Amino acid sequence: MSGSQVSGYSRPDENTLGVILGKRNRAGVPAGSTAGRAMRQASARGGSLGTGYLGVGASVIATVQAIYGLLAFAGHAATYPSLLPVVVAWLLYALTLVGVAVSIAARGERMSNLFFAAFLIMLAGVVALDLVAIWPLHEIGGYATASASAGFGLLAALTLRREWEILVAAIVLGVVLTVAVVMTTPLTAETIPAQLLLVATSVMPALVGLYIVRRFRRIVQLELDRVLVQSTVSAPRFAVGMLASEELARLDLAAEELLDSVAMGRIRLPLTPRTASVAASLATELRLHLIEGRRETWLYHAITESEQLGKSVTLVDRGSLAGLLAPQQRDGLLAAVWLLVNDQKSNPTASLTLGPVTTAPEPGSRTITVPLVITTTAISRNRVDPATWDAIGKVGRFIDSTHNSSLRVEIECRVNNPADQ
Amino acid sequence: MTITSVELIAKERDRLLQRSTRVIGLGSTVIALACFSVPGVLDGTTYLATLPLFVVLAFSLFRLGINQSVVWVCLGMAAGLGILVVVQVPVGDPPGPAIGAALIPLAAGAIGSFAIVLTTAVSRIVILAVGFVVTVVLTELAIPGPFLVSMEGAAVVLGWILATVLGYWLSASIPRAARRIYSIGRAHRAERQASETEAQRRQGARLLHDTVLATLTLLAHSGVGVTVSAMQQQAGEDARLLRQLRLGGTPMPQSSGDYNLEPVEESALGTTLESVKQRFGRMGLEVSWHGTGQVLLPSEVLDAFLLALAECLENVRRHAGVTDAHVTITDDETTVRAMVTDAGVGFDLKDIDEARLGFKDSVVARLRDVGGNARLFSSPGAGTTVVLEVPK
Numbered sequence: 001m002s003g004s005q006v007s008g009y010s011r012p013d014e015n016t017l018g019v020i021l022g023k024r025n026r027a028g029v030p031a032g033s034t035a036g037r038a039m040r041q042a043s044a045r046g047g048s049l050g051t052g053y054l055g056v057g058a059s060v061i062a063t064v065q066a067i068y069g070l071l072a073f074a075g076h077a078a079t080y081p082s083l084l085p086v087v088v089a090w091l092l093y094a095l096t097l098v099g100v101a102v103s104i105a106a107r108g109e110r111m112s113n114l115f116f117a118a119f120l121i122m123l124a125g126v127v128a129l130d131l132v133a134i135w136p137l138h139e140i141g142g143y144a145t146a147s148a149s150a151g152f153g154l155l156a157a158l159t160l161r162r163e164w165e166i167l168v169a170a171i172v173l174g175v176v177l178t179v180a181v182v183m184t185t186p187l188t189a190e191t192i193p194a195q196l197l198l199v200a201t202s203v204m205p206a207l208v209g210l211y212i213v214r215r216f217r218r219i220v221q222l223e224l225d226r227v228l229v230q231s232t233v234s235a236p237r238f239a240v241g242m243l244a245s246e247e248l249a250r251l252d253l254a255a256e257e258l259l260d261s262v263a264m265g266r267i268r269l270p271l272t273p274r275t276a277s278v279a280a281s282l283a284t285e286l287r288l289h290l291i292e293g294r295r296e297t298w299l300y301h302a303i304t305e306s307e308q309l310g311k312s313v314t315l316v317d318r319g320s321l322a323g324l325l326a327p328q329q330r331d332g333l334l335a336a337v338w339l340l341v342n343d344q345k346s347n348p349t350a351s352l353t354l355g356p357v358t359t360a361p362e363p364g365s366r367t368i369t370v371p372l373v374i375t376t377t378a379i380s381r382n383r384v385d386p387a388t389w390d391a392i393g394k395v396g397r398f399i400d401s402t403h404n405s406s407l408r409v410e411i412e413c414r415v416n417n418p419a420d421q
Numbered sequence: 422m423t424i425t426s427v428e429l430i431a432k433e434r435d436r437l438l439q440r441s442t443r444v445i446g447l448g449s450t451v452i453a454l455a456c457f458s459v460p461g462v463l464d465g466t467t468y469l470a471t472l473p474l475f476v477v478l479a480f481s482l483f484r485l486g487i488n489q490s491v492v493w494v495c496l497g498m499a500a501g502l503g504i505l506v507v508v509q510v511p512v513g514d515p516p517g518p519a520i521g522a523a524l525i526p527l528a529a530g531a532i533g534s535f536a537i538v539l540t541t542a543v544s545r546i547v548i549l550a551v552g553f554v555v556t557v558v559l560t561e562l563a564i565p566g567p568f569l570v571s572m573e574g575a576a577v578v579l580g581w582i583l584a585t586v587l588g589y590w591l592s593a594s595i596p597r598a599a600r601r602i603y604s605i606g607r608a609h610r611a612e613r614q615a616s617e618t619e620a621q622r623r624q625g626a627r628l629l630h631d632t633v634l635a636t637l638t639l640l641a642h643s644g645v646g647v648t649v650s651a652m653q654q655q656a657g658e659d660a661r662l663l664r665q666l667r668l669g670g671t672p673m674p675q676s677s678g679d680y681n682l683e684p685v686e687e688s689a690l691g692t693t694l695e696s697v698k699q700r701f702g703r704m705g706l707e708v709s710w711h712g713t714g715q716v717l718l719p720s721e722v723l724d725a726f727l728l729a730l731a732e733c734l735e736n737v738r739r740h741a742g743v744t745d746a747h748v749t750i751t752d753d754e755t756t757v758r759a760m761v762t763d764a765g766v767g768f769d770l771k772d773i774d775e776a777r778l779g780f781k782d783s784v785v786a787r788l789r790d791v792g793g794n795a796r797l798f799s800s801p802g803a804g805t806t807v808v809l810e811v812p813k
Contacts, residue, residue, distance in 0.1 A: 049598055049601055049602065050594055050595075050597055050598025050601065053590075053593075053594045053597055053598075054590070054591075054594050057586070057587070057590035057591070057594065060586060060590070061583055061586055061587060061590075064579070064582055064583060064586060065579065065583065068575065068576070068579040071575060072572060072575070075572055141522070142522075188461075189459055189460060189461025189462055189517055189519060190461075190517060190518055190519045191519070192456070192459045192462075192519065193456035193459060193462060193519045193520075193522035193523040194519065194522040196452060196455055196456055197452065197456070197522055197525055197526060200448075200452045200526065204445075204448055207448075208441070208444055208445055208448070211440075211441075211444055212437070212441050212444075212591070215437055215440060215441075216437065216591075216594070216595075216598075219433045219437060219595065219598075220598050220602065222433075223429075223430060223433070223598075223599060223602050224602050224605065224606075226426075226429070227426070227602050227603060227605065227606030227609070228605075228606060228609050230426075230606060230610075231606065231609050231610035231613045232613070234610065234614070235613065235614075235617060236617065236621070239617055246616060248620050248623055249619070249620075249623070249667075252623065252663050252666065252667065253663075253667065255633055255637060255659075255663060256660050256663035256664055256667065257660075258637075258640070259633070259636060259637075259640075259656040259657070259659045259660035259663065260656070260657070260660035260664075262640065262652065262653060262656035262657075263653050263654070263656040263657030263658075263660055264653075264657075265653065269643075269649045269652055269653070270643040271640055271643040272643075273643070275640075276640060276641050276642065276643045277641070279637050279638075279640035279641040280637075280638075280641035282637055283634055283637035283638050283641055286633070286634055286637070287634055335429075338429075339429075385432075387428055387429075387432075
């Protein structure tokens with residue numbers, strides 16, 4: 001521990017009470033915080049979580065379609081002026097699909113730039129060979145087989161490459177086939193439907209695949225967010241949260257190093273203004289921690305740590321009453337709020353107000369009643385998921401009403417009287 | 422996880438299936454309508470008769486995107502099959518030869534897409550099978566030609582197979598992902614509890630007797646007003662308190678509030694050992710103590726001894742693959758000895774670089790600084806024993 005290490009202590013982006021010193025991300029969680037980091041890691045994991053299995057499914061679909069394509073090819077075999085290019089095209093297509101499968105099995109769920117380029121070149125070769133073979137027939141839509149499968153072949157790379165790359169490849173394929181059709185096929189009432197079908201089947205698999213993968217990832221992210229926040233349900237009455245505890249350890253270590261350097265004489269007394277200001281900021285942050293940080297509850301941490309809840313839910317809980325709720329009540333409340341604000345289209349918001357406790361506890365009763373009011377915007381009564389009411393029922397008896405065309409729920413939560421504990 | 426979680430994830434799965442059906446179905450409907458609209462494919466009257474059915478089909482697909490009722494599936498399929506029937510009604514001119522190609526996006530895509538939401542329950546699979554058979558038969562009847570199985574019919578079969586595979590695969594992939602998410606969630610909950618306990622321990626100890634803040638505040642004024650030696654003494658005490666806190670102890674400073682200028686010469690080993698035991702217990706390593714409980718050691722020797730001991734236990738926790746370790750403390754007139762043993766995997770001393778275990782730096786060096794020593798015994802499969810010695 002040297003003086004340089006001590007002066008190496010730098011102010012963090014935020015203190016651990018969530019008081020922002022730096023910028024925040026859109027979720028309202030400080031970017032440098034534990035929660036922010038966990039969220040980024042979760043996002044990275046969420047990006048690939050389960051999509052491997054989805055990618056295998058896409059390859060299965062491509063393979064099934066290829067079997068049909070081969071049957072169609074066999075059906076037309078007698079018509080081709082020259083069979084060789086189509087046969088080579090099909091062999092190349094099979095090689096491409098097998099190559100991707102082997103690469104995934106051997107090297108995991110990823111596709112390097114080089115491999116993707118080779119993949120695209122091979123698919124381009126498939127299309128070129130097939131088109132060369134059927135060019136003299138002047139009926140691309142009717143006879144295209146391997147080139148019609150190439151659009152499905154792109155599905156093999158669906159989960160391994162960026163969206164726009166797949167999209168561009170699919171569009172290029174569609175354009176190439178359209179140009180080939182226009183150059184060779186006389187467009188009449190007899191031929192147009194088959195040509196339309198060909199171009200549509202070359203572009204649609206990739207478009208639909210991208211749509212499904214995007215929605216799938218969104219589901220995984222939301223579920224991950226919900227599950228991470230769910231862990232607050234078992235937190236003690238007052239919690240310092242994931243943000244604070246690591247931060248407190250860091251501050252303690254910085255203070256220990258500074259004090260140790262002073263004790264050992266590595267830092268001369270009296271201190272330089274620079275070192276003194278480091279000591280001052282450490283003292284301030286530690287003090288804030290030890291005093292104010294103890295009034296925050298699991299619900300506060302759940303909302304600030306969640307990407308989904310952070311942007312749509314506000315909490316007013318001056319008495320830290322949320323800490324009194326039992327785990328089942330917390331579970332219900334969290335699920336209810338989640339279900340209420342989950343609708344992504346209308347950007348609904350919810351505001352939770354706890355307390356004040358006004359009703360005196362009945363004599364001899366060990367419980368008190370905490371009033372909890374959920375006011376919402378952009379949530380109409382009839383759009384509420386039925387599971388929400390079950391979830392609210394777990395929190396306590398409730399009355400719901402419509403206020404300014406949005407839902408309002410008043411809940412009476414019976415909780416153990418903290419004075420008896 | 423809770424029942425709510427299972428319900429929520431099932432709901433998300435259904436929604437994904439419904440939205441996929443809607444996208445594929447509506448896309449295919451548009452293409453089918455475009456094919457039908459090519460002049461010469463269908464007689465004018467027949468074409469006009471299909472339009473209302475197209476509207477019903479599209480509306481059903483749209484509703485299916487937000488409503489999981491099977492009613493919309495049946496209505497949409499009925500409308501699609503209705504189109505297949507209408508094109509066969511002998512009114513006006515017979516359909517052109519291109520009708521075969523024009524029926525594929527309708528029968529394979531628009532009607533077939535309903536298969537995506539029909540794989541999740543037995544009753545739905547029945548609807549799927551009936552819809553499939555009727556669609557294929559009607560398509561074959563609608564296509565002019567002598568073949569029993571036409572290429573167009575094969576394309577319709579393909580469309581239904583692809584939709585069924587897609588539906589099945591999507592509904593299987595959501596619970597798979599969910600299981601992994603829940604295991605991440607469980608790990609996160611454990612992490613939260615550990616960090617919560619740790620933070621509360623730190624806060625609790627500090628609120629009881631915190632001189633660190635007072636000392637830092639003095640230092641913030643450059644330490645003016647206190648003699649240099651007193652300041653250093655106090656800073657040393659506070660650094661020591663924080664270090665013990667970091668190592669898992671619950672320190673009991675000799676005074677609180679005002680400044681403690683008396684150096685603390687000796688501390689009892691026993692109470693500190695108990696806190697080390699608790700710390701490893703929280704991390705999943707059960708430590709059993711044997712032998713002498715109360716040994717008084719000079720503070721810098723105690724520090725080095727505890728740090729070395731904690732380091733050894735940390736190695737056991739990380740590398741040995743067991744959940745318990747034994748520490749035997751013995752002492753004679755001149756020396757205190759700790760023997761850390763585990764029944765873990767062990768290793769060959771020649772194979773493992775001691776530096777890699779952090780042994781040389783963190784254990785041996787620390788003990789040598791205070792006149793002690795450490796020795797390491799291990800062989801593969803026979804566990805590991807470390808003997809730590811410090812002078813009294």
